Amino acid sequence: MSDKSGSKWKKAVQVFTAFFKVGILGYGGGPSSIPLVHQEVVKKYRWMNDGEFSDVLALGNALPGPIATKMAGYIGYRVLGITGCILGVLAMVLPTVLLMVLFLSLLSAYKASPKVQGMTGAVTPVVGVMLAVLAYSFFKKSWEKKEKSVTVTVGLISAAAIGLLDIHPAVIIGGTLLFALFSKEKKPVTGEKEGKAS
């Protein structure tokens, strides 16, 4: 019993630490924290694998609202139920909200300072690299599975849909999920184009 509650306590601390770190380091809003969440959740604590993380990211993108807190809440829930959910969200959100409330007058003097702008400027390409590396790892994982044609087709179609046609990601994610769910086995993937573009 004491052992069980001990491991629960440990997990609670881990959930809080993981998302606290993400919240503090996530410069540039929600999307910049995605690679950081991946680092903590998949690489460090191994609460889920790459496939599950990609599912979480896909659904998080398909649903409205801020992405970082949705991830924190869901992953916290997976690890430790409701407690984990609340802990994850609070750990990610609370530190900077407190900073804003406590230091508003002090910070507003600094917000336009070149130092702060320099910080934001230098961190942007770094976050870009982290996102690109994560994107690459998803392509690689998908490529290693047997259906290479699916990876290429789905990748190209969604790239065209987002980049050229400016279709909202939620539509593409929803379309892909529905296609996977309702398509018969061995059906050519090209049928998906109509399903998604409409």
Next chain:
Amino acid sequence: MIYWKLFVAFFIPGIVGYGGGPASIPLIQNEVVNRYHWMTLEQFGEILALGNALPGPIATKMAGYIGYEVGGFLGAIVALFATVGPSLLAMILFLSLLYRYRNSPKIQKMTAMIRPVVGILLAVIAFQFFQSSWEDIGILQTVVLILVSLLLLEKWKVHPAWVISGSLVYGVLFLA
């Protein structure tokens, strides 16, 4: 009642704000400034600028701060919950369903097919970050920072926390 108003003001941007935190900023502004008149446009801009200077997701920073200004500690909690709660609940529901049937071939196919889409989405966001960095600090700084951070992260396996902290220090020293 103020708490109910706060809830509505942040519930709507949370639900309508497709595309993550930054997409919901104009919607929050519409509720907070135009509809409930809790602050002027200048004050809102001030808070937004401050929020952007601090780390962490922007939508929740705005909700927490404005909620606190309008309704104290409880107001902050209500605004935060309205921003995060509804779509988080939907997410837990959907994913729990996926997780329960994770061994079914259909679900495995979904997981396999969604992976390249997520890859593209991340690549697009990465591109946007590079683009805004190019505009902000120029091509030379951008390329140098990209190469150095790529080497640090992937070749020498430095922890992201150090790379980010390092880039913040670099920004203060050389880009200010």
